[in-house]
Amino acid sequence: MHGIGTPIRELDQGEEAVWVTVEQFEDVLDAVARRSDVRITFDDGNSSDVEIALPHLLKRRLTAQFFIPAGLLGMPGRLDTDGVWELVRAGMSIGSHGWAHRDWRRLVPGQEHAEYVEAHRVLEEIAGKPVFEVSVPFGSYDRHVLRRLRENRVVRVYTSDGGRARPDSPLQARTSLPSTVDSAWISRVVEGVPSLPRRARQIAARTVKRLRG
Numbered sequence: 104m105h106g107i108g109t110p111i112r113e114l115d116q117g118e119e120a121v122w123v124t125v126e127q128f129e130d131v132l133d134a135v136a137r138r139s140d141v142r143i144t145f146d147d148g149n150s151s152d153v154e155i156a157l158p159h160l161l162k163r164r165l166t167a168q169f170f171i172p173a174g175l176l177g178m179p180g181r182l183d184t185d186g187v188w189e190l191v192r193a194g195m196s197i198g199s200h201g202w203a204h205r206d207w208r209r210l211v212p213g214q215e216h217a218e219y220v221e222a223h224r225v226l227e228e229i230a231g232k233p234v235f236e237v238s239v240p241f242g243s244y245d246r247h248v249l250r251r252l253r254e255n256r257v258v259r260v261y262t263s264d265g266g267r268a269r270p271d272s273p274l275q276a277r278t279s280l281p282s283t284v285d286s287a288w289i290s291r292v293v294e295g296v297p298s299l300p301r302r303a304r305q306i307a308a309r310t311v312k313r314l315r316g
C-alpha cells in the first residue's frame with residue numbers, strides 16, 4: 104500500500120495509480136482482517152501512514168510493516184521522526200525503502216552509501232532496533248542490487264512482483280493496491296486464489312528479475 108486519503112503534496116509520476124481513498128483502504132483492511140496469511144506493508148513513508156493507516160490498523164488489531172525512505176523524513180506530506188517513532192511504539196515494524204526513492208538499478212557509485220547504509224542507520228536510530236528488511240523502490244531490482252543488499256546485511260527484500268510469498272523466502276513478492284481497488288479486486292486478490300496461468304507468469308517474471316544484470 105502507498106498513500107491514503109487526500110494527497111497533501113504534489114504526487115510523483117505514477118503515484119496516483121496506487122493512491123487510495125480511506126473507504127477503499129477500510130474495505131481492504133476488513134477483508135485482510137479475516138485472513139491470517141495476508142500481510143500488510145506500506146511504502147514511501149507518506150504522512151497518511153501514521154495519520155490514517157495506523158488508527159485503522161489498531162482498531163482492527165492488525166499490524167503492518169512500514170518501509171520508509173529515510174532521506175525524505177520531514178518533507179511535506181511525508182512522515183517525520185516522531186511519526187516513525189509513533190508507528191514503532193504502536194507495535195508496527197519498520198523497514199528501509201532506501202534514502203531518496205531512487206531506482207536502485209540506476210544508482211551512481213556515490214549514491215550507494217546513502218541508499219544502503221545511511222538509510223538503515225537513521226531508521227535504526229529512531230526505532231531503537233536493527234533494520235534488516237527493505238522494500239525495493241519502484242520494484243526495480245536485479246542480481247547486482249540483491250548482492251549489494253546482502254553485503255549490507257539485508258536478510259529480506261520485498262518486491263512488487265505480485266502473487267503469494269513463501270514466509271521463509273528472502274525475496275517477498277507483494278501486490279500493490281491500485282487506486283481502482285473495488286470489491287471485485289478484493290475478492291480476486293485478497294480472498295481468491297490466482298489462476299494457474301497468472302501464477303506461472305508471476306513466477307517467470309521473478310526469475311528474470313533475480314538473474315538479470
Ligand SMILES: [Zn+2]
Nearest residue numbers: 146147240241
Ligand atoms: Zn516507493
